[in-house]
Every structure is written in structure tokens, then in C-alpha cells.
Amino acid sequence: MTIPTQSVLRAFLEDPAQELYGVEVGAVARLPSGTVHPILARLEGLGWLESRWEDIDTRAEGRPARRYYRLTTAGVEDARAALARAYRPSRAPRFRPAAEQT
Amino acid sequence: MTPVRPDPWCCRVVELAARILPVEHRHRYALEFTAELYGMPRRRQVRHSLQVLSRAWALRAAVAEAASVPIEENAMTQTLRSWLLCHAGRHRWDLHRNPEAGGKDAVFQLCVRCGRERQGYEPPPPGAVIGG
Numbered sequence: 001m002t003i004p005t006q007s008v009l010r011a012f013l014e015d016p017a018q019e020l021y022g023v024e025v026g027a028v029a030r031l032p033s034g035t036v037h038p039i040l041a042r043l044e045g046l047g048w049l050e051s052r053w054e055d056i057d058t059r060a061e062g063r064p065a066r067r068y069y070r071l072t073t074a075g076v077e078d079a080r081a082a083l084a085r086a087y088r089p090s091r092a093p094r095f096r097p098a099a100e101q102t
Numbered sequence: 103m104t105p106v107r108p109d110p111w112c113c114r115v116v117e118l119a120a121r122i123l124p125v126e127h128r129h130r131y132a133l134e135f136t137a138e139l140y141g142m143p144r145r146r147q148v149r150h151s152l153q154v155l156s157r158a159w160a161l162r163a164a165v166a167e168a169a170s171v172p173i174e175e176n177a178m179t180q181t182l183r184s185w186l187l188c189h190a191g192r193h194r195w196d197l198h199r200n201p202e203a204g205g206k207d208a209v210f211q212l213c214v215r216c217g218r219e220r221q222g223y224e225p226p227p228p229g230a231v232i233g234g
Contacts, residue, residue, distance in 0.1 A: 021137075021138065022134065022138055023138045023142075023150070032153050033138075033149075033150045033153050033154065034150070034152075034153025034154045034155075034156055034157035035153070035157055035160075037131070037134075037154065037157065037161050037164075038157055038160040038161045038163070038164040039164075041161055041164035041165050041168060042164045042167060042168065044168065045164070045165075045167060045168025046168075062140075063137065063140035063141065064133060064136060064137040064140070065133075065137060066134070066137045066138065067130075067133075067134040067137070
């Protein structure tokens with residue numbers, strides 16, 4: 001799993017019930033906005049995410065409805081398991097004694 | 103407060119990005135991309151729309167992957183080069199066999215890049231190796 005995909009999943013897992021639209025996902029995951037949509041499409045294709053159009057009065061709001069994404073019930077479990085598998089602690093640095101100065 | 107209408111040029115850029123996608127996804131993503139521009143400062147709109155356009159091919163591959171069936175697995179990794187080749191008629195045909203049909207109708211060719219079936223294809227002579 002790529003690092004950006006992990007960032008997107010973590011953004012959703014911060015509050016699994018929360019719905020986010022593309023730009024918000026990019027802001028929370030700290031990713032360039034363009035990279036987010038391919039990841040969202042893949043996760044939606046896997047059934048980890050579901051999306052819906054925002055239910056607003058577009059005239060009153062003065063803007064079109066946004067597409068909101070959220071984790072599915074199965075997606076929450078799958079995302080947590082995938083992130084746990086993807087987590088690899090970095091190797092502890094090896095400290096070597098400094099060469100003795102003469 | 104009513105959000106500021108997005109810059110028309112930025113709207114065109116995201117609509118162009120949506121046009122790169124398969125036909126069945128274009129309308130949805132054109133609306134989605136345009137809706138995201140509302141309320142953004144103009145400089146951010148420019149940056150966002152260009153980023154969306156630059157990643158449109160990755161999105162195309164992602165939506166194709168989501169809708170693909172096994173025989174079209176290769177089509178989901180379609181690149182700009184393969185897309186251009188297929189649109190220029192330079193397909194990469196691969197032989198397949200339909201297990202539910204018999205005789206010469208059972209053998210057909212599909213492009214491994216775009217999944218298109220070859221029209222007017224005549225099956226190979228008996229004894230030829232058939233992939234699939």
C-alpha cells in the first residue's frame with residue numbers, strides 16, 4: 001500500500017463516521033488535491049469507501065453539491081487491518097563507537 | 103455567505119480532466135471537480151485544477167480498475183501511450199476462447215490494452231496454440 005493511500009485511510013479513520021469531500025481529504029491527509037481522487041476511486045471500488053452527493057439547496061447555498069466520502073462498516077475494519085500490516089517500524093539506528101582519535 | 107463562483111478557466115481545466123475519464127464517469131467527476139472549486143481563492147483554484155488535470159490519467163486507471171472484469175485487467179493499467187496506440191488502431195490482439203460456445207465462434211481476439219474485440223476475425227487453423 002502506498003504512503004498516500006495510507007494517509008487517506010488515516011484521515012478517514014480519525015473519525016470513521018465523518019464524511020469528507022475530496023479537497024478536505026487532501027487537507028487532512030496533507031496530500032496535493034489532485035492525488036486524492038484516484039485513491040478515493042480505488043478505495044470506493046474496493047468497497048472500503050462509499051460516496052454520496054451532498055443534500056443541499058444549491059440555490060440557497062450558492063454552490064453545487066459536493067461529493068462526500070465515508071468509510072463503510074467493512075472498510076473501517078479492512079482499513080485498520082491494512083494499515084497495521086503496512087506499518088513497518090524503521091530499523092533502530094546502529095550506533096558504532098567513534099574511531100579513536102590518535 | 104455565498105461562495106465565490108470559480109474562475110471559468112479553472113472550470114474548463116477540471117472539465118478537461120473529466121473528459122479524459124471513461125464516458126460513464128465524466129459527468130460525475132465534472133460535477134465533483136467543479137463543486138470543489140467553489141469557495142477557494144483564485145490562486146488555489148488554479149493550482150487545484152492543474153493538479154486534478156495532471157492526475158486525470160491515474161484517475162482514469164483507478165475507475166477502470168474498479169469496473170474491470172478479469173479479461174480487461176490489462177486495460178486498467180492503460181497509459182497515455184497505449185491509449186494513443188489503440189485510438190490509432192494499433193491494437194495488441196490476444197486470442198481467447200469462449201468455453202460456452204463451440205466451433206469457430208468460440209475463438210475470438212481481444213486487445214490486451216483496451217479490451218476491444220476484433221471484428222471480422224477468422225480463427226487460426228487447427229493445431230494452432232490459442233491463448234486465453
